[in-house]
Amino acid sequence: MFWKPTEEQKLQLEWKWLQSIAIFLPVSNVFMPFFAALLALLVSFRYGWKAIATPVTRAYFGLSVWMILTTIIAFNFGTAAGGLANFLPYFLLAATTSFIIRTPTQFVQILWLLVFSSIFVSGFGILQAIINRPDWIFPKVFFDSYPIPMGFSPDRRIQSIFGHFNEAAVYLLTIIPITFHFAVGKVKSISKAQKWIALIALSLAICVLILTSSRNAWVLAILGFVAISLYYRQWKLVGGFGLAMLLIAWAVFGQKFGLGGEWLRSLLPEGFVNRLTSTVDPKLGDYASTADRLNAWQFALSLISQHPIQGWGLRNFPLIAQSIGYDLRGLPHEHNFFMAIAVGSGIPALLGFVTIIIWTIWTSLRSVLAQQTEGTIVIVAISIILCLLSGWLDIVFYEPRISILLWLLLGSMYGLAKSSQLTQIDEVSRSNPQS
Template sequence: MFWKSLEDRSILGEWRSLQTIALLMVTNNIFMPFFAALLMLWVLFCRGWRSLVTPITIGYFWLSLWMILTTLTAWDFGTAAVGLANFLPFFLLAATTSYIVRTPAQFIHLLWLFVVGSILVGGFGILQVVINRPDLRFPKAIFDSYIIPMGFSSDRRIQSLFGHFNETAIYLLMILPIALHFAIGKVKSISKSQRIIAAIALCLGLAILIMTGSRNAWGLALIGAVIMAIYYRQWLIVSGFTVVTLAIAWAVFGSRLGLGGEWLRSLLPQGFVLRLASTLDPSLGDYASTADRLNAWQFATSLISQHPLQGWGLRNFPKVAAGMNFDLRGLPHEHNLFLAIAVGAGIPALLGLIGIIVGLFKRSLQSALIKQTEGMIVIVAIAIALCLMSGWLDIVIYEPRVSMLFWYLLGSMDGLCRSTNQSNACGA
């Protein structure tokens, strides 16, 4: 039914390809990006580069040019050139998506496919829990380039189809607000059966999010829930989340600050409490991850102060550290997306990317599209914001599927704003 909403039936093939990729994207981090690349190249060469031009994609072009220039002056040119692959192809992916997704019906349907696809992540994670045979390795050639253990890790965490627990968590963190909006009936254009499927995806995703053990994602999930409750004007829920969050903080950190809370702490799962407490308690083993991040951030800040404009080259952080005999304690990158961009391509690149995203949000959220997408464009903005906030503590967009989802969401928002029948609403 959704192809009927297309203004230009000539892009029906591209729209069908995009839907297929959206549905199956989580299954493989090599083949699915390859198929997405084929679609991008098809649109670029068969439709022409002018078909991709919007105010936002012009921003991508200039940001890409700056990143290429900084690569020429990088500490290690080869590494920086490879680092461009984490950004430039995904800028084109967003531009291609903005060309294909032109109507609210397409937008909603594409999001629905992402939610359905996430059931594979949740379902496979539950399968790992049930089997719980970490020594049993799933054939990586079928679904992934990673080795996938069919059970909990040594510290009782589940990674599902991704190579790391945090990648699974942030992928689901972007999906869950969208699934919730579908499941509670905020989108009237879908059927009751679709709402049930969305509810299944929501429950599975939430369960696996918890079992990833990602403290970053746990905190952001609470923040996202509060933001959505505010958007829905559910003030009782906002109050409830606030009380629960303060109670957990009291139970976990109260004794350390001399504020008590031991009795409440005893009622919470020990693994959950220790996982959170270790964030700030040097006496606990998991505190090392916090200390290592602080160590890397200090060095990254120093590098930015030395080369604030051109940076040191994308993905060059560990090489520069090695060249300067700085001990990163085994960290492969800055563990902060914003520092990584500033270190790699300079402060102008960081400001450029932030400016593009803020500009897109402003054009989308101050328009009639909120009503026409049944509020879904607001929920997508929340999902994108949560992913960006996760970048304060880690970098997961180096995982192709996480990055694809992020840029698909941005591109589809831009597509609605560039479409002819929405030009007035978007202020074009």
């Protein structure tokens, strides 16, 4: 009898390729998307559409067709066609990842590599803070066309290897829950050395997250730790985080609303307090970011109301504003990811996008193999939700590395769900050999 390799053995090349993407993901936002695209094309041509065709993949395909149709009739076709690159390749990457990852062991391994590679992001951020020479520019050939200053910005923020502070913050925000899960020893299948590395990665990531001064990421990080504590059923931690949030809110905003809290406010770092207060206080300079967002959202809602079905074309938002003389106050986009989808491809595209995400997470959490991940799949779901929630106040998904990270996690989750279904079908066929 001839030896017949298993599906996992057939996919060794693709599996090694995917691991390489996870390890080197932070290094470049040019080479890594190209490397990921080659993997997706390899799987598509080598195994064909039927191999990756699943209910979720068909949903991706349907959404892609709709986005292409709305691009054809867009306000500016060329810009909208370029906007497709922010969605369609990542849909294919998610489908490819779900085809390659089939076991809980693979799932945990790919997550561990993402945690390990995050040390490069946070480590570089710490290096920037230590050197603090913003006039020194790191060679941009390693990343993209934007400069990487080796120090704090004028408003005391660190961007690490990303083009903007918020991009670095969301990348780390997405990784931190997974890193925490490894660091506290919840995953028994990793070694003690890996646990300690995860602890180092967690400490560095939290430090750099603070240094990015991203208010959005700060709040979401706390909510993420509350969600993790709820999952762990650590009620004292839940209460502690809740009390801490109330005290911080009292200290920062109490004086403005006549509730006191000045004594506690004096104990907190001044920069931290001013950064949060400026969110609602028009007297402070940073309030401009809030006012500009409200202005952009108002315009976005008016555009959605005018073309609720077909939209105006992806990435066309600033072009439309310019054509009618609407002042966006320098903002390049809607600063809301979900509004951006609705403005670009209409409300049907937004509903389809959200439905696919919810369907993927729900199906994955209910799968048989999910129970063998030592709770890791739940933590990944929390990471994905935090990443997407960051889209309420900003759009960082135009940064390829963040999009790759998001869709890699979604594809990994669904890979287990798909494998669970195949396992159940195989067990049924074995129990009924004559059927």
